[in-house]
Amino acid sequence: MKGNVIKYERDNIDTDVIIPGQYLKVHDYAELALHAMEGLDPAFHSKVKEGDFILSGRNFGCGSSREHAPIALSHSGIKAVLALSFARIFYRNAVDGAFLLPIEIEEDAYSNISEGDELDIDIRINEIKNLTKNKTYKMKPFSEIIGKIIEAGGLFKYKPD
Amino acid sequence: MGKTLFEKIWDAHIVVETENSPSLIYIDRHLVHEVTSPQAFDGLRMNNRSVRRPDLTIATMDHNVPTNNRSLPILDQTSAVQIQTLEKNCKDFGIQLFDINSPNQGIVHVIGPQLGITLPGSTIVCGDSHTSTHGAFGALAFGIGTSEVEHVLASQTLWLEKPKPFEIRVEGKRKNPHAVTAKDIILSIIKNIGTSGGNGTVIEYKGEGISDLSMEQRMTICNMSIEAGARAGLIAPDEKTFEYLRGRKYTPKNYESLVDYWRDNLKTDSDAKFEKNYTLHVDNIAPQVSWGTNPGMTCDITESVPFPEDFSKGDQNQKKGAEKALEYMALKPGTPITEIKIDRVFIGSCTNARLEDLIEASTVVKGRKLSSHVRAMVVPGSQMVKKQAEELGLDKIFTDANFEWREAGCSMCLGMNPDILSPGERCASTSNRNFEGRQGTGGRTHLVSPVMAAAAAIEGHFVDVREMDLN
Numbered sequence: 245m246k247g248n249v250i251k252y253e254r255d256n257i258d259t260d261v262i263i264p265g266q267y268l269k270v271h272d273y274a275e276l277a278l279h280a281m282e283g284l285d286p287a288f289h290s291k292v293k294e295g296d297f298i299l300s301g302r303n304f305g306c307g308s309s310r311e312h313a314p315i316a317l318s319h320s321g322i323k324a325v326l327a328l329s330f331a332r333i334f335y336r337n338a339v340d341g342a343f344l345l346p347i348e349i350e351e352d353a354y355s356n357i358s359e360g361d362e363l364d365i366d367i368r369i370n371e372i373k374n375l376t377k378n379k380t381y382k383m384k385p386f387s388e389i390i391g392k393i394i395e396a397g398g399l400f401k402y403k404p405d
Numbered sequence: 406m407g408k409t410l411f412e413k414i415w416d417a418h419i420v421v422e423t424e425n426s427p428s429l430i431y432i433d434r435h436l437v438h439e440v441t442s443p444q445a446f447d448g449l450r451m452n453n454r455s456v457r458r459p460d461l462t463i464a465t466m467d468h469n470v471p472t473n474n475r476s477l478p479i480l481d482q483t484s485a486v487q488i489q490t491l492e493k494n495c496k497d498f499g500i501q502l503f504d505i506n507s508p509n510q511g512i513v514h515v516i517g518p519q520l521g522i523t524l525p526g527s528t529i530v531c532g533d534s535h536t537s538t539h540g541a542f543g544a545l546a547f548g549i550g551t552s553e554v555e556h557v558l559a560s561q562t563l564w565l566e567k568p569k570p571f572e573i574r575v576e577g578k579r580k581n582p583h584a585v586t587a588k589d590i591i592l593s594i595i596k597n598i599g600t601s602g603g604n605g606t607v608i609e610y611k612g613e614g615i616s617d618l619s620m621e622q623r624m625t626i627c628n629m630s631i632e633a634g635a636r637a638g639l640i641a642p643d644e645k646t647f648e649y650l651r652g653r654k655y656t657p658k659n660y661e662s663l664v665d666y667w668r669d670n671l672k673t674d675s676d677a678k679f680e681k682n683y684t685l686h687v688d689n690i691a692p693q694v695s696w697g698t699n700p701g702m703t704c705d706i707t708e709s710v711p712f713p714e715d716f717s718k719g720d721q722n723q724k725k726g727a728e729k730a731l732e733y734m735a736l737k738p739g740t741p742i743t744e745i746k747i748d749r750v751f752i753g754s755c756t757n758a759r760l761e762d763l764i765e766a767s768t769v770v771k772g773r774k775l776s777s778h779v780r781a782m783v784v785p786g787s788q789m790v791k792k793q794a795e796e797l798g799l800d801k802i803f804t805d806a807n808f809e810w811r812e813a814g815c816s817m818c819l820g821m822n823p824d825i826l827s828p829g830e831r832c833a834s835t836s837n838r839n840f841e842g843r844q845g846t847g848g849r850t851h852l853v854s855p856v857m858a859a860a861a862a863i864e865g866h867f868v869d870v871r872e873m874d875l876n
Contacts, residue, residue, distance in 0.1 A: 253722065253725060254722055254725055254726050254729065255601075255722045255723065255726055256600055256601075256699045256701075256726065258699070258838070258840045260819075260838065260840040260841070260842060260843045261840060261841055261842065264820070264842050264846065265819040265820045265821045265843065266820060266821060266825075266846075268440050268468070268821060269440075269469065269481075269483035269484055269486070269487050269821070270483070271443065271444070283840075283841050283842040283846075284841065301722045302601055302722065303600055303601035303604070303634060306600060306601070306634065306699070307534065307838060307840060308533075308534050308819070308838075309441060309532055309533055309534040309548040309549060309550050310440070310441065310550075311441065311444070311550040311551040311552060329601060329604060331601070331604070331634060332604065332605065332634075332636055333534060333548055333549065333550055336549075336550060336553065337550035337551070337552065337553075340550060340552035340553060340556075341550075341551075341552045387566060388425055388426060388427065389426065389427030389564060389565075389566055390566075392427075393564075398552070399552050399553070399556055399564070400448070400452075400552070400555070400556070402564070404421065404426070404429070404564075405426070
């Protein structure tokens with residue numbers, strides 16, 4: 245999975261800035277995407293490209309349980325969010341609906357990867373290659389259940405062994 | 406080795422558990438509101454599924470509902486559609502709904518306990534992060550997303566990873582319990598452990614500082630567990646819990662025998678082990694005011710707006726976060742909190758809109774007038790709270806002081822209905838989140854207790870409510 249990075253160098257990016265409350269009445273995913281990250285970065289919509297990744301600090305997706313948050317990012321083209329840690333509901337929402345991959349990274353990746361870098365992420369070997377900087381980082385492996393739901397393509401496709 | 410209360414409830418709800426795999430957990434109660442449920446019902450329809458246990462599912466509308474005159478049509482068409490969609494979904498799938506005209510309508514986390522739907526030892530979910538509120542009754546209660554809402558509707562179960570138990574002890578006695586409240590306790594905890602301090606855990610709150618609290622105050626504590634990143638917050642049930650639930654609309658018929666069982670079983674064993682521990686001493690804590698854009702950015706009313714380098718203690722991301730927060734909040738480091746002027750006051754939300762909250766706020770307001778440059782709104786948490794408050798004459802106390810007295814709903818906590826801040830407006834709010842834009846684009850939120858919000862409304866700026874005479 246290859247893509248370029250949009251970097252937000254901060255912790256606690258909450259679901260109210262990912263998709264502000266007034267859009268929770270919107271059911272059209274393409275329209276939701278128009279407002280993704282609007283609370284933090286009104287330029288997001290004009291710069292995001294299909295296949296991009298978001299890189300951020302700790303506790304990404306904290307706050308409300310709105311599944312609109314990963315939906316808005318996913319329909320903007322974001323394939324994965326790389327963060328030092330995630331809030332749990334956002335994390336599960338991203339995986340349950342197969343909207344995007346929430347990837348936990350270590351400090352080295354967070355500080356080394358810059359805005360615009362091209363990455364190649366391989367979740368089978370838990371590796372992130374920075375093609376721009378020619379470096380490789382480890383990602384934290386998914387837990388067993390998360391790995392299985394991702395593999396199945398979402399919560400409703402997951403069947404226990 | 407003994408078990409924690411959380412582990413006991415978890416173990417009692419396991420449907421399937423094998424080693425190194427997720428657990429399938431049974432859900433006792435599913436609360437539904439209009440915002441996070443439409444796609445879940447659509448999913449059921451697309452797959453020809455029914456609701457597995459409509460009898461264990463209860464719905465209300467709270468996020469979108471206008472809080473002014475309910476006899477008028479809803480002007481916001483998208484809100485009206487979301488409300489009508491819930492009505493249709495509940496009708497089609499046989500789910501009990503407390504609609505906009507029901508005397509039981511209200512914020513889902515306020516009506517659950519009031520109706521006796523929330524029970525000790527049960528598992529409760531809702532597509533809403535503040536479901537943690539119900540943990541005050543010794544229930545394992547947590548927020549879920551819309552995919553999980555659909556999964557519970559279809560199967561009454563969820564695949565879950567087991568969280569870790571986290572013990573937070575609240576020790577000591579508050580010197581002035583009318584001025585230093587449950588809100589100040591939970592804001593102090595979040596300030597100290599951080600907004601991700603509880604990630605991956607279920608917090609059990611224990612100690613004298615917790616057992617001293619009323620049920621409504623305990624709900625304020627558990628409500629904001631999510632703001633510390635925790636999956637849920639829990640308080641072991643005691644006689645106050647059992648008394649609160651006795652004789653309510655949906656309290657089970659065999660209640661007394663349930664109480665006997667709960668009394669003997671719903672507690673953490675003395676030799677149980679917690680993965681994490683934290684202790685807060687409340688003897689000397691002050692009323693809290695948030696200054697930044699997450700609930701961890703909070704300080705004492707007696708302090709000043711911090712300098713980012715002092716707040717961050719060397720962490721670069723924290724420093725950047727504080728700088729951005731101060732810019733958004735238009736605050737200068739070193740400004741005494743008591744010098745911050747406000748434009749709006751919101752007394753409401755699932756955190757602080759229960760009867761006791763309104764009674765406490767009214768003790769500050771009684772016989773005084775709203776500051777001339779402030780607009781203040783009181784939004785009861787449910788229509789039942791509103792009715793009880795009116796029976797006590799609280800509406801009159803607030804309206805005499807020029808506060809607005811509204812109908813029940815989530816209102817200005819999250820800016821989905823017409824109750825929002827204008828860009829740049831500064832609000833003293835009894836809600837739970839001070840995120841950028843939460844109460845309206847460009848709005849600036851300071852989280853406080855109901856008495857602190859009321860005091861700020863009267864004075865026009867933050868004041869130490871400990872120095873005011875309370876009626």
